Each structure stands twice: as structure tokens, then as C-alpha cells.
Amino acid sequence: MKKLRQAGILVAAVLVLAGVVCIQYYNQKLQRYEGQFFGSFDTVTTVTGYAKSQKDFSEKLGLLEEKLAHYHQLFDIYHTYDGVNNIKTINDAAGKQAVKVDGEILDLLRLGKDMYARTEGKVHIAYGSVLSLWHDCREEGLRSQEQARIPTEEELAKRAVHTDMDDLVIDEEAATVFLRDGEMSLDVGSIGKGYAVQKVAEYAREIGMEHTLISVGGNVCAVGGKADGTPWVVGVENPRPDNGEPYIATVEIDSGCIVTSGDYQRYYEVEGERYCHIIDPDTNMPPQYFSSVSVRTKDSGVADAFSTALFNMEYEAGLALVENMEDMEAMWVGKDGQIRYSGGFNNDEEK
Amino acid sequence: MKKNDVILLAALIVAALAGFGGVSLYSKLSTREPQAVAYLDGEEQGRYPLSEDTTVEIRQTDGSYNILQIQNGKAEITAASCPDKVCVNHRPVGGQGESLVCLPNKMVVEIENGEELGIDAGTR
Amino acid sequence: MAKKVAYMGMLTALAFVFSYIEFLLPINLGVPGIKLGLANLVVIVALYLLDVRWACSLSVVRILLVGLTFGNPASMIYSLAGGILSLVIMIIAKKGKLFSVMGVSILGGVFHNIGQIVVAVFVVETTSLLYYLPVLILSGTIAGVLIGILSAILIRHLKKAIQAEGTKCE
Incomplete structure (x- = not known):
């Protein structure tokens, strides 16, 4: 009888051990989750990724949300936040004093200057004075269709005087930014979101989200492919979906980013004419070349800048620019629906 | 085979059928339609x-x-x-x-x- | 005792082989976990011809063996849950003397499935798995009937053999 009891205890011990092993084995299996949050960069952020449990995923999603909100505050041009010197702080101090800012703002502004140089001035972060005029006209026009108007040429010309990139003075050593022209302002809308997505994607990798797809309002960035090794499928939305498919192209990515600039999300109409939120710094008017331009490359900030730049220039000039860049592809959708690609944009069709 | 076996068999089949009914009713209630x-x-x-x-x-x-x-x-x-x-x-x-x-x-x-x-x- | 150990070894081996056959020839009806449970046949035979303790250890040893050879840790915990619950119910049913081998076998089949699904609900953390319950009760019942018929035949024949030998030895 005693032996039997000992045997029983042994079996019980084995069972408990086996149970523990099983549970751990199960827990290592990754499952796919998707999460959404709002608030940052005035858009929806969707994160698709893999985790051991919903709880684990939610925790990491919360970390990404915090990180993105941090950049949202830094790059905000409409609001100030306690204890944070952001872009609005710099704008408010224009012509008066230099503002001490976070290293990441300096980093972003450097990127802005670099992109300005590389895109022949088609991406212009010191262009706030003109952009805000258009912004106000757009909001007014959306509020009441009857009063919808576009800024006059004189108004635009007057504002455009205060957009000299050289008046944006960055003091690296003191970590300060100064706008020499009191009438000028920064608007980092063309690169801020892209820069932030890039940082959040890098952060996701740091906290162990190895297979993650982040989309901040259609600004998509992949951190590794799916857990099974296949790439993510990203659809390029049809800018004119009234008659046809919601997506006009699909792209497979397992690293890198894809960003689209289009005329179909933020726009208003004056006398039947569509005026979108992107303004060409050379004409002070919304460009009429395309309904959307998508750019894929390694860095989301660069992709964001170039999608704006290409939207602001003719196809040939844009293509030349893209071909000059290492590891960058683009897709243009004309106002008439015509689709053009640079060499390796659509990797599915190449195969 | 005892009488009880038959009762058990019948009871289980009834239980399973009732379960099927319940499940299909439930899934109809929590509609799967878009x-x-x-x-x-x-x-x-x-x-x-x-x-x-x-x-x-x-x-x-x-x-x-x-x-x-x-x-x-x-x-x-x-x-x-x-x-x-x-x-x-x-x-x-x-x-x-x-x-x-x-x-x-x-x-x-x-x-x-x-x-x-x-x-x-x-x-x- | 020695004789019982010999039977025990043979039966365990047989149960193991049955498990392997089912592993090689899975029944796929769209719902995971449906199977005949041939190994349960051996457990029932042990329950009736040897005794409760032998049947218990046979069942556990078989599950561990299967889990360590061609199963995996996850499938092992399901088998353990199903196997133990099914065995406990069968022992009670047999002691209660309300049912014949057939009833015991049916209960064994049904509760094997119930045990597995209960564990699955806890592990996967979704109660939607309970949708499968009716299917699994039905499949458990059918499997139980088939195994019950086979068990009754086997027990009748083996009983004679074992008792005949038993008397000789004594």
C-alpha cells in the first residue's frame, strides 16, 4: 500500500510538471491582434501585430499610443502643452526669441531642411504662413458652402514673403530654434507624422513587437513581416472610388514604409473646383497634377516628405527625383485615373 | 445492455439535439451578417x-x-x-x-x- | 500479481497501438477532437477484468507515452483532462451498477470530449468553443456505443480465458 501511495505521488508530480510544460508551450504561440487608437495626428492609428495574449498586445499598444502622443504634442502647431516646448512655442516666439527644444524637434527640423534641399523646395516646413491662410479658408468654406472662397493672389503673395527657409535658425549647441521673421511660422504637417511613425516603428521593434504593421491614418510602416514569414499586404486606396474598387493596387511589404498624399481626404470646393490641403510652395496653390501619389521607402519620414513633394511636381520631374534616391519607389494616380509606377513599386506585378 | 443504457443513450441524443437547436438559435440572434x-x-x-x-x-x-x-x-x-x-x-x-x-x-x-x-x- | 503485471503491459501496449492507429487515420469532420477512442476500449477491458487502480495507471501511462512520442505537450494536456474525467465517470458508473458495459462506455466517450473542451475553454479563453459541445456529445455517444459493443464482446471472451488461467495458477 505504501509503495502504491509513493507511486501515486510520483504520477501526480509528473502530471503537474507536464501541465506546466503544456501551458508554457501554449503560451509561446503567437496570435494575431489588431488595435486602434485615436487622438494623435488627428487621425486613427491601427496596429496589427502578434502577441501571446490580448493583454500582452494591449499593453504594448498602450506603449505605442503613448509614444505617438508624445510626438503629437511636440509637433503640434495649434496647441501648447504644460512643460513642453513644441512647434507652436517656436511659432509664438517668432521674431522675438530663440526657444529651447527637445532633441527630437531639432532632429525633425533637420530632416525638414534636408528634404527641402532634396526636393527643390517642394516640401517646405517654413511655409506655415501660407498654409494657415489656406487652412482658414478651407474650414470656412466647409462650414458654409456659400461663403467658400479661395485666398486672393495678393493675400497669398503677402504671406509668401514670410517663408524663407534661411530664417529658420537652428542652434545645435544651445539646442534652440529661432524664427528670424516675426511673421513666419513652421508647419511640419508634411513630415511630422512620417517622422513620428518611423520612431514609433523603431520603438515597436525595441519592445519586442517583431511582426507589426502600423498605420497612422494611412501612413503605413511595417516592422518585419507577418509571424508566418509572409509579407503584409497594403492596399493603395482608390482616390475616386465612386465607380470601382476600393483599392487600386496592392503592395507587399515586410519592412519599410508606404505613405500616400492625396487630394481626396482633406479638401473643399469652390464653384465646383476642388482645392486640397496640399499647397505647392512655388505657386501657392493646390497642385493639379494628381489625385494621389504613394511613396515607399525605408524611412517613414522621408516617405512622407517625398509623397508631398511628388504630389507638388510633374510626373517626369518626380520620376527623376525618385530614381535618384536609393531604395525608393513611387506610384502616381493622375486626376484622370491614369496610374504610373516607378520601376519596382509594385513588387507583386514584377514577379 | 440494460434498460438504463437505453435511457442514457436517449437522454444524450436529446441533450445533443437540444444543444444544436440552442446554438443555431443563438448564432441567429447574434447575427453574422455584415x-x-x-x-x-x-x-x-x-x-x-x-x-x-x-x-x-x-x-x-x-x-x-x-x-x-x-x-x-x-x-x-x-x-x-x-x-x-x-x-x-x-x-x-x-x-x-x-x-x-x-x-x-x-x-x-x-x-x-x-x-x-x-x-x-x-x-x- | 505477476500475471496482472503481464496483462497490464500487454494492454498498455495495445492501447498505445490503438492511439497510434487513430493518429495515422484521423477522422476529419470539421470539428477538432472527434475520434473513435479505440484506446478507451482497452481501458474499459482493464476496468472490468483487472481493477480500478490498474485501469487508472494504464490510462495515464498511455496518455504520457502518446504525448511524449507522436503527440505534443498541448495535445497531451487535452488528452489528460479527457482521459481522467472519462475514467472517473466510468468508475462511478460501474460502481453504481446502474449501467452495463454499454452505458459505461457511452459515458466514458461523452465525458472524454467534455473534459477536453472544458480545458480548451480555459486555455484559449473563449467560451465560443462551447458551440462544439452538442457535436462532441453526439460523437462521444456514437463512439461510446461502438466501443461498448466491442468491449462487451472482448470482456466476455477474455473473462473466460483469464478466469481459466486464474484457477490453474491458484
Whole structure:
């Protein structure tokens, strides 16, 4: 009888051990989750990724949300936040004093200057004075269709005087930014979101989200492919979906980013004419070349800048620019629906 | 075989059949058909099957509103009080997981049980 | 005792082989977990011809063996849950003397499935798995009937053999 009891205890011990092993084995299996949050960069952020449990995923999603909100505050041009010197702080101090800012703002502004140089001035972060005029006209026009108007040429010309990139003075050593022209302002809308997505994607990798797809309002960035090794499928939305498919192209990515600039999300109409939120710094008017331009490359900030730049220039000039860049592809959708690609944009069709 | 065996057998078969009935009833109640689910500030406001054409006004106490229209199996916002009208400009949605969002009004419409599009994210 | 150990070894081996056959020839009806449970046949035979303790250890040893050879840790915990619950119910049913081998076998089949699904609900953390319950009760019942018929035949024949030998030895 005693032996039997000992045997029983042994079996019980084995069972408990086996149970523990099983549970751990199960827990290592990754499952796919998707999460959404709002608030940052005035858009929806969707994160698709893999985790051991919903709880684990939610925790990491919360970390990404915090990180993105941090950049949202830094790059905000409409609001100030306690204890944070952001872009609005710099704008408010224009012509008066230099503002001490976070290293990441300096980093972003450097990127802005670099992109300005590389895109022949088609991406212009010191262009706030003109952009805000258009912004106000757009909001007014959306509020009441009857009063919808576009800024006059004189108004635009007057504002455009205060957009000299050289008046944006960055003091690296003191970590300060100064706008020499009191009438000028920064608007980092063309690169801020892209820069932030890039940082959040890098952060996701740091906290162990190895297979993650982040989309901040259609600004998509992949951190590794799916857990099974296949790439993510990203659809390029049809800018004119009234008659046809919601997506006009699909792209497979397992690293890198894809960003689209289009005329179909933020726009208003004056006398039947569509005026979108992107303004060409050379004409002070919304460009009429395309309904959307998508750019894929390694860095989301660069992709964001170039999608704006290409939207602001003719196809040939844009293509030349893209071909000059290492590891960058683009897709243009004309106002008439015509689709053009640079060499390796659509990797599915190449195969 | 005893009489009790037969009773047991019958009881189990009845239990299984009752279970089938319950499950099919339950799944009929929690419809699997495609529907648009409207949320305000994260709280569910209503579910509207995509198979029925309808127009819903999602109004809030402060007077802000979004008009949700369901037509031809797709949902779209046709009018809204928000300043940017991004939700109104958004194309109609009907695919699984697609959504219409109006940030100023904190209003979200999400498609449940929609057609699978085979796309992980969209760029726009 | 020695004789019982010999029977025990043979039966364990047989149960193991039955498990392997089912592993090689899975029944796929769209719902995971449906199987005949041939190994249960051996457990029932042991329950009736040897005794409760032998049947218990046979069942556990078989599950561990299967889990360590061609199963995996996850499938092992399901088998353990199903196997133990099914065995406990069968022992009670047999002691209660309300049912014949057939009833015991049916209960064994049904509760094997119930045990597995209960564990699955806890592990996967979704109660939607309970949708499968009716299917699994039905499949458990059918498997139980078939195994019950086979068990009755086997027990009748083996009983004679074992008792005949038993008397000789004594």
C-alpha cells in the first residue's frame, strides 16, 4: 500500500510538471491582434501585430499610443502643452526669441531642411504662413458652402514673403530654434507624422513587437513581416472610388514604409473646383497634377516628405527625383485615373 | 445492455439535439451578417445591417452630428457637423474591419462580418 | 500479481497501438477532437477484468507515452483532462451498477470530449468553443456505443480465458 501511495505521488508530480510544460508551450504561440487608437495626428492609428495574449498586445499598444502622443504634442502647431516646448512655442516666439527644444524637434527640423534641399523646395516646413491662410479658408468654406472662397493672389503673395527657409535658425549647441521673421511660422504637417511613425516603428521593434504593421491614418510602416514569414499586404486606396474598387493596387511589404498624399481626404470646393490641403510652395496653390501619389521607402519620414513633394511636381520631374534616391519607389494616380509606377513599386506585378 | 443504457443513450441524443437547436438559435440572434456598428467616444450606439438601406442620424447632446447612410451594402457618412469633413469625403466602406472615423465628433463606424478584402492596411 | 503485471503491459501496449492507429487515420469532420477512442476500449477491458487502480495507471501511462512520442505537450494536456474525467465517470458508473458495459462506455466517450473542451475553454479563453459541445456529445455517444459493443464482446471472451488461467495458477 505504501509503495502504491509513493507511486501515486510520483504520477501526480509528473502530471503537474507536464501541465506546466503544456501551458508554457501554449503560451509561446503567437496570435494575431489588431488595435486602434485615436487622438494623435488627428487621425486613427491601427496596429496589427502578434502577441501571446490580448493583454500582452494591449499593453504594448498602450506603449505605442503613448509614444505617438508624445510626438503629437511636440509637433503640434495649434496647441501648447504644460512643460513642453513644441512647434507652436517656436511659432509664438517668432521674431522675438530663440526657444529651447527637445532633441527630437531639432532632429525633425533637420530632416525638414534636408528634404527641402532634396526636393527643390517642394516640401517646405517654413511655409506655415501660407498654409494657415489656406487652412482658414478651407474650414470656412466647409462650414458654409456659400461663403467658400479661395485666398486672393495678393493675400497669398503677402504671406509668401514670410517663408524663407534661411530664417529658420537652428542652434545645435544651445539646442534652440529661432524664427528670424516675426511673421513666419513652421508647419511640419508634411513630415511630422512620417517622422513620428518611423520612431514609433523603431520603438515597436525595441519592445519586442517583431511582426507589426502600423498605420497612422494611412501612413503605413511595417516592422518585419507577418509571424508566418509572409509579407503584409497594403492596399493603395482608390482616390475616386465612386465607380470601382476600393483599392487600386496592392503592395507587399515586410519592412519599410508606404505613405500616400492625396487630394481626396482633406479638401473643399469652390464653384465646383476642388482645392486640397496640399499647397505647392512655388505657386501657392493646390497642385493639379494628381489625385494621389504613394511613396515607399525605408524611412517613414522621408516617405512622407517625398509623397508631398511628388504630389507638388510633374510626373517626369518626380520620376527623376525618385530614381535618384536609393531604395525608393513611387506610384502616381493622375486626376484622370491614369496610374504610373516607378520601376519596382509594385513588387507583386514584377514577379 | 440494460434498460438504463437505453435511457442514457436517449437522454444524450436529446441533450445533443437540444444543444444544436440552442446554438443555431443563438448564432441567429447574434447575427453574422455584415453590419455597420456606430460608436461615440468608444461607446456602441447602434448596429445597422448592410443589407438594409437606411439613413441614421448620429446626434450628440452638444448638437454635433454625423449622418450615416447605408446603401447597396455599403456605409458612408453623407453629412456631418465637423469642421474638416474628412468623414464625409471618405469613400463608402463595406469590407471586414473597414471604418469611417470622425475625429472631431469622436464618432466611429466599424464594419463587422464584412467581406474579407485580403488587405492588412490601406494607404491613403 | 505477476500475471496482472503481464496483462497490464500487454494492454498498455495495445492501447498505445490503438492511439497510434487513430493518429495515422484521423477522422476529419470539421470539428477538432472527434475520434473513435479505440484506446478507451482497452481501458474499459482493464476496468472490468483487472481493477480500478490498474485501469487508472494504464490510462495515464498511455496518455504520457502518446504525448511524449507522436503527440505534443498541448495535445497531451487535452488528452489528460479527457482521459481522467472519462475514467472517473466510468468508475462511478460501474460502481453504481446502474449501467452495463454499454452505458459505461457511452459515458466514458461523452465525458472524454467534455473534459477536453472544458480545458480548451480555459486555455484559449473563449467560451465560443462551447458551440462544439452538442457535436462532441453526439460523437462521444456514437463512439461510446461502438466501443461498448466491442468491449462487451472482448470482456466476455477474455473473462473466460483469464478466469481459466486464474484457477490453474491458484
